[in-house]
Amino acid sequence: MDKRQVMRFIIVGVVNTVHFNLLYLIMFRFFSWGYYISFVLAFVISMVGSFFMNSFYTYRVKPTWKKFIQFPMTNAVNFVVTAVGVYILGDLLGLNKTISPFVASLVAIPFTFIISKKILVTEPDRGGRL
Numbered sequence: 001m002d003k004r005q006v007m008r009f010i011i012v013g014v015v016n017t018v019h020f021n022l023l024y025l026i027m028f029r030f031f032s033w034g035y036y037i038s039f040v041l042a043f044v045i046s047m048v049g050s051f052f053m054n055s056f057y058t059y060r061v062k063p064t065w066k067k068f069i070q071f072p073m074t075n076a077v078n079f080v081v082t083a084v085g086v087y088i089l090g091d092l093l094g095l096n097k098t099i100s101p102f103v104a105s106l107v108a109i110p111f112t113f114i115i116s117k118k119i120l121v122t123e124p125d126r127g128g129r130l
């Protein structure tokens with residue numbers, strides 16, 4: 001495993017996590033949207049950013065439409081783990097709904113590296129670039 005690639009992935013993860021949490025807080029606190037809709041929208045927007053950051057910076061591959069379409073589908077596991085965590089932490093355990101998405105996302109992080117590398121690196125680059 002390329003240590004530099006892992007470090008770049010961690011940097012992208014930190015940037016993406018900050019990006020996600022800022023979006024979530026803006027939607028939840030400033031726009032007073034429900035915490036779950038704020039979570040879902042912030043997650044989707046951050047996933048698009050993650051695709052481009054991981055393509056260009058982490059794995060240094062050219063993004064394609066095929067990879068763009070596959071990337072969020074394979075992150076479904078990440079989404080489900082985090083969404084269930086938000087529900088459990090926020091509704092069932094009564095954890096502060098401002099921080100529950102952040103806590104839940106920590107559990108899903110290892111899945112993201114494995115899945116994103118598989119999608120972004122293993123496909124031969126055959127055009128269809130974004």
